[in-house]
Amino acid sequence: MQTIPFFNLSLTLIPLLIVWYYYHKWTNDKYEILISTIRMVFQLLLIGYFLILLFEKKDNFIGLLIILFMVSVSTWIALRNTQDRSIKHYSFIFISIGISGLIHLVLIVGFVLDLEEFYEPRFVIPIAGMIFANTMNALSIAIERYEKEISRDVIFEKAREIAFKACMIPQINSLLAVGLVSLPGMMTGQILSGVDPLIAVRYQIMIMTMVISSAGISTMVYFLLKKVKAEL
Known part of the structure; x- marks a missing residue:
């Protein structure tokens, strides 16, 4: 399967920034989407490395x-x-x-x-x-x-x-x-x-x-x- 370069992956943030702007404007909450997105990225990166180790060792x-x-x-x-x-x-x-x-x-x-x-x-x-x-x-x-x-x-x-x-x-x-x-x-x-x-x-x-x-x-x-x- 083709690997997605990090720069190409970052392009998906463009529509998300638009959503964040209106979410902040209409709900007066500027942190929820930002925190959720940052958590998502770090959690997936961590689980990616963790799964590599997990798949190698069946416990x-x-x-x-x-x-x-x-x-x-x-x-x-x-x-x-x-x-x-x-x-x-x-x-x-x-x-x-x-x-x-x-x-x-x-x-x-x-x-x-x-x-x-x-x-x-x-x-x-x-x-x-x-x-x-x-x-x-x-x-x-x-x-x-x-x-x-x-x-x-x-x-x-x-x-x-x-x-x-x-x-x-x-x-x-x-x-x-x-x-x-x-x-x-x-x-x-x-x-x-x-x-x-x-x-x-x-x-x-x-x-x-x-x-x-x-x-x-x-x-x-x-x-x-x-x-x-x-x-x-």
Whole structure:
């Protein structure tokens, strides 16, 4: 695959600067996009070097720590957009993301891909990242919408229904648009690297079903925990 020179890569900042200017002008927040972008660059550079070392040394214990770290960080990011930031609420989100993520990770790595070794860093780490990021985003939307509905004195069942539908909108839209409007990142990357498009399609189907089901299961687990708490 062709390497992107750093100067060429920096050209992508031009439209981002335009977005930053209007975001600052309209929201009076000049730091959020800048800090997020700087963090993104440093985090990706660090993880790039880290993955090189990780792929060379297969250590199951390190792999487990990385997965726990992913769940913990995704939980914290989801929690920061909620009104209830208690330890108990953190545990609800952690359990929801963890259960959904591990179900899909085991299913894909152990059965769909049928790898010779369960912990193959080149497969496990990127797939785990996609799963946990997706569940984090879906759950963030669900919780934010649920809390708004509850603040308007909507009953639990109705608030749950509205929140569940809201968090599934991006997932369902992605299913409807794939292949017609968009070629998703994993499929595009594989095609650019020379993989047969029909093989890339199989991988993308795996990812798309994982995306919608991991989002749904994490949200279902979260609201089941909320209901159990309310009944105690």
